[in-house]
Amino acid sequence: MSSPMNLDDVLQTFIAESQELLLLMEDALLQIEQAPDDTDTINALFRVAHTIKGSAGLFGLTPIVAFTHVAESVLDRVRGNELRVDESLSALFLEVRDHLCTLIELLASHGDLHGMTAEHEQQGAALVERLNRYLDNRHEPQTSLVQIEPPQLACATRWHLSLRLCPDALRNGMDPLSLLRYLNSFGKISAVVCITEGLPDIAAMDPETCYLGFELGFVSDAGQATIEGAFDFVREGSQICVLPCDVDLTGLRALIGRLEAEPDAMVEAFIACGSVTREQWLAGSSSGAPTTVAAASVVPDLAARDDVTKNRGAKEPRSAEGNLIRVDAGKLDQLINLVGELIIAGAGANLGAIQSGIGELIEATSSLSRLVEEVRDCALTLRMVQIGGTFNRFQRVVRDVSKELGKDIALQVLGAETELDKTVVERIGDPLTHLVRNAMDHGIEAAQLRRERGKPEQGTVRLNAYHEANSIVIEVSDDGGGLNKQRILAKAIERGLVAEGQPLADGEILNLIFEPGFSTADQVSNLSGRGVGMDVVKRNIVALRGSVSLESEEGVGTTVRIRLPLTLAIIDGFLIGVGNASYVVPLDLVEECIELSSDDYGNQEFLDLRGAVLPVLRLREMFAIDGANPGRENVVVVHYAGMRVGLVVDQLLGEFQTVIKPLGKIFGTAHGLGGFTILGSGAVALILDIPKLLGQVASQQKHGTTLSPELTQ
Amino acid sequence: MDAAVLSHPQQAPQRACDGQFLQFLTFVSAREVYAIDTLCVREIIEYGQVTSVPMMPDFIRGVINLRGSVVPVIDLQARFGKGATLQSNRTCVVILELIQEDESHVLGIVVDSVSEVIEIELADIKAAPAIGNRIREDFIRGMVKIRGAFLTVLQLDQVLCVREIASQLH
Numbered sequence: 027m028s029s030p031m032n033l034d035d036v037l038q039t040f041i042a043e044s045q046e047l048l049l050l051m052e053d054a055l056l057q058i059e060q061a062p063d064d065t066d067t068i069n070a071l072f073r074v075a076h077t078i079k080g081s082a083g084l085f086g087l088t089p090i091v092a093f094t095h096v097a098e099s100v101l102d103r104v105r106g107n108e109l110r111v112d113e114s115l116s117a118l119f120l121e122v123r124d125h126l127c128t129l130i131e132l133l134a135s136h137g138d139l140h141g142m143t144a145e146h147e148q149q150g151a152a153l154v155e156r157l158n159r160y161l162d163n164r165h166e167p168q169t170s171l172v173q174i175e176p177p178q179l180a181c182a183t184r185w186h187l188s189l190r191l192c193p194d195a196l197r198n199g200m201d202p203l204s205l206l207r208y209l210n211s212f213g214k215i216s217a218v219v220c221i222t223e224g225l226p227d228i229a230a231m232d233p234e235t236c237y238l239g240f241e242l243g244f245v246s247d248a249g250q251a252t253i254e255g256a257f258d259f260v261r262e263g264s265q266i267c268v269l270p271c272d273v274d275l276t277g278l279r280a281l282i283g284r285l286e287a288e289p290d291a292m293v294e295a296f297i298a299c300g301s302v303t304r305e306q307w308l309a310g311s312s313s314g315a316p317t318t319v320a321a322a323s324v325v326p327d328l329a330a331r332d333d334v335t336k337n338r339g340a341k342e343p344r345s346a347e348g349n350l351i352r353v354d355a356g357k358l359d360q361l362i363n364l365v366g367e368l369i370i371a372g373a374g375a376n377l378g379a380i381q382s383g384i385g386e387l388i389e390a391t392s393s394l395s396r397l398v399e400e401v402r403d404c405a406l407t408l409r410m411v412q413i414g415g416t417f418n419r420f421q422r423v424v425r426d427v428s429k430e431l432g433k434d435i436a437l438q439v440l441g442a443e444t445e446l447d448k449t450v451v452e453r454i455g456d457p458l459t460h461l462v463r464n465a466m467d468h469g470i471e472a473a474q475l476r477r478e479r480g481k482p483e484q485g486t487v488r489l490n491a492y493h494e495a496n497s498i499v500i501e502v503s504d505d506g507g508g509l510n511k512q513r514i515l516a517k518a519i520e521r522g523l524v525a526e527g528q529p530l531a532d533g534e535i536l537n538l539i540f541e542p543g544f545s546t547a548d549q550v551s552n553l554s555g556r557g558v559g560m561d562v563v564k565r566n567i568v569a570l571r572g573s574v575s576l577e578s579e580e581g582v583g584t585t586v587r588i589r590l591p592l593t594l595a596i597i598d599g600f601l602i603g604v605g606n607a608s609y610v611v612p613l614d615l616v617e618e619c620i621e622l623s624s625d626d627y628g629n630q631e632f633l634d635l636r637g638a639v640l641p642v643l644r645l646r647e648m649f650a651i652d653g654a655n656p657g658r659e660n661v662v663v664v665h666y667a668g669m670r671v672g673l674v675v676d677q678l679l680g681e682f683q684t685v686i687k688p689l690g691k692i693f694g695t696a697h698g699l700g701g702f703t704i705l706g707s708g709a710v711a712l713i714l715d716i717p718k719l720l721g722q723v724a725s726q727q728k729h730g731t732t733l734s735p736e737l738t739q
Numbered sequence: 740m741d742a743a744v745l746s747h748p749q750q751a752p753q754r755a756c757d758g759q760f761l762q763f764l765t766f767v768s769a770r771e772v773y774a775i776d777t778l779c780v781r782e783i784i785e786y787g788q789v790t791s792v793p794m795m796p797d798f799i800r801g802v803i804n805l806r807g808s809v810v811p812v813i814d815l816q817a818r819f820g821k822g823a824t825l826q827s828n829r830t831c832v833v834i835l836e837l838i839q840e841d842e843s844h845v846l847g848i849v850v851d852s853v854s855e856v857i858e859i860e861l862a863d864i865k866a867a868p869a870i871g872n873r874i875r876e877d878f879i880r881g882m883v884k885i886r887g888a889f890l891t892v893l894q895l896d897q898v899l900c901v902r903e904i905a906s907q908l909h
Contacts, residue, residue: 710809
């Protein structure tokens with residue numbers, strides 16, 4: 027085959043593909059619970075099992091092949107309408123899928139299946155046994171099917187089927203025999219002629235290659251699309267022709283032309299199949315002088331019809347896949363890093379041009395930077411993925427958890443097409459899982475209580491995503507009992523998080539549940555309620571430069587709103603200058619900028635902002651920057667998590683879109699810093715981590731009355 | 740190891756058959772001569788625009804832009820507790836790449852001036868005396884006598900221990 031190195035690469039592709047397919051399978055299984063007779067979904071399921079089996083066979087992964095084969099056989103029966111998908115079968119297949127997932131993960135981590143333990147094997151064997159129960163009585167219904175066929179055939183039509191399977195059919199796991207069997211499930215093969223002219227000498231024959239062709243007479247009441255659908259899995263590389271047998275012989279003639287076969291032998295085959303009688307053929311051909319012309323005109327027609335069926339229904343996902351390219355995420359990151367450098371270099375060129383004062387140069391660099399910006403936007407969209415994939419994972423979570431809790435809960439997904447950065451998507455999964463579980467466990471009430479409150483018995487958890495300004499908002503809401511503010515407050519006082527009698531706004535009380543070690547659940551379930559969770563959720567989200575807020579009305583429901591930046595690589599910043607250094611404040615936190623009037627000059631800790639008290643933070647003092655104050659200072663009002671603080675700075679340098687350079691290990695724990703960035707001039711600017719900075723100030727204020735003495739002296 | 744890189748080959752230690760020679764970069768910081776293994780030296784650049792990082796221990800000078808990547812710069816003299824390096828026209832930043840805890844860290848050290856690359860036989864590096872050292876004992880890999888004068892070979896992994904530095908930021 028290929029060198030071991032290449033095989034390794036291919037194995038990675040197989041793993042990635044299988045994981046995708048298994049996700050697809052999960053979706054299909056969850057769908058099929060709602061609509062058990064949807065043939066598209068059943069076909070999709072069969073395709074997944076079939077593809078995995080086939081690909082696993084290429085790698086000699088016998089355990090996967092053997093296991094999937096049984097699953098495929100059961101699905102084949104479902105496809106043949108011999109079995110109906112019920113709840114127990116779909117549940118069984120979910121387990122089958124999970125088992126396959128385990129095996130694939132094992133493969134991904136070890137590179138082979140030697141890591142399989144007895145436990146895995148037992149699990150697999152148990153599932154196979156349960157699957158086999160659906161196969162055991164296989165022969166009975168088949169015979170009964172044949173028995174009920176004749177009456178059906180009354181209204182059936184005769185078809186002529188011509189199959190030239192692609193040489194790789196056997197290697198792909200398609201046995202022609204099973205195709206013929208499948209055909210028999212919705213019709214009757216009246217005659218078979220096996221075309222052996224493709225067979226080479228026995229010495230040159232490769233036993234794994236399919237050399238055989240078939241001409242079939244087929245009687246069925248199924249439509250052309252159904253019959254053609256039987257060959258969906260072998261269509262690639264094969265020549266398949268489904269023709270109705272009527273007096274018109276042009277179809278058959280075209281077939282001979284298309285297959286470039288010996289006409290006499292073909293005609294014999296047609297006659298043997300009963301698709302045409304010798305008399306009909308002779309009568310037809312004597313009048314058919316322009317046969318070849320007709321054939322030529324019919325061929326494209328047939329081909330076009332092939333295309334039409336291809337694009338319909340079951341084939342759709344594949345054609346969509348054709349437009350996608352699988353790219354290593356590392357390469358994308360590299361591209362985005364380079365684009366980041368390009369932006370910095372472009373800003374430098376711009377600056378130089380402006381300083382040089384040459385009009386043409388300024389024009390050239392400004393059109394260049396416009397292009398660079400477009401390139402950046404394009405590059406960033408490469409990393410964007412729809413959040414729907416993440417959301418749909420929760421169908422399973424909701425299904426499993428609601429069964430476990432004995433509550434009837436539906437998941438409603440909105441805004442699945444909203445796009446955001448892949449790294450964000452990857453890291454949002456865990457917090458979301460937590461929130462969804464929380465909503466189901468604590469939010470949604472038991473059915474009894476819901477009835478009493480006049481709500482529908484089925485609870486709803488809603489996941490919603492939408493874009494707002496330069497961020498994405500994800501909402502997890504439920505129509506459950508809501509949060510009990512009194513209980514939260516009581517618990518907070520009990521835990522010493524709040525002093526008794528301290529007045530708190532509703533929002534502040536709700537935010538208490540994000541404090542570490544806080545749980546109001548009276549009972550600890552194995553899902554949630556241990557009080558580790560909401561603080562972790564908040565920490566995870568803040569680590570993504572996002573924020574989380576909560577809305578709740580008692581008896582009506584709770585909504586948790588997560589706000590995240592669209593990407594982690596680039597920040598919209600506001601550039602400020604203090605001393606010789608430049609700092610960047612995330613633009614979405616900046617509320618307004620005001621000039622510090624001479625009246626306010628001095629060492630006051632508060633400003634009067636249109637009648638409201640605004641605490642100020644003098645960056646010059648906080649950062650211990652030497653040098654005299656410039657004549658005039660400015661205040662940048664930043665707003666975060668309900669806190670509003672004025673940062674006193676020397677200069678306002680304006681908006682600035684920039685690439686974030688990570689802090690690195692040395693500065694990793696530095697308070698108040700979020701990263702570095704490089705300015706157009708080549709100087710390094712510091713990105714301020716406003717949430718941490720404000721948190722620091724708040725904790726200092728808690729311990730002293732105001733800022734700590736060394737900062738205010 | 741090419742003899743041509745030695746500035747004073749006639750005084751360099753004689754090559755012993757079983758001895759192992761390594762190249763060291765020598766530089767001056769606070770009038771002391773130090774040597775570091777050249778294997779971790781990436782480049783030497785002129786002391787330029789350093790952006791100071793607030794709320795840091797004083798031996799962290801700040802960060803520089805090294806062709807698009809941000810590199811922290813450490814003042815070696817301050818790290819040894821001898822006050823900040825005064826900038827002169829011979830002040831340099833030595834860019835080092837250190838592997839610590841399986842991670843590669845690129846950082847720069849500010850020194851008064853860079854001298855030369857010399858070859859030292861490992862056996863010639865003697866343990867430092869227990870007393871009389873002017874810098875922390877664990878920063879010293881050993882002492883070596885070159886051309887009649889002692890110089891200190893630094894234990895860079897200790898001097899620039901990323902974990903220790905990060906922990907000082909509390």
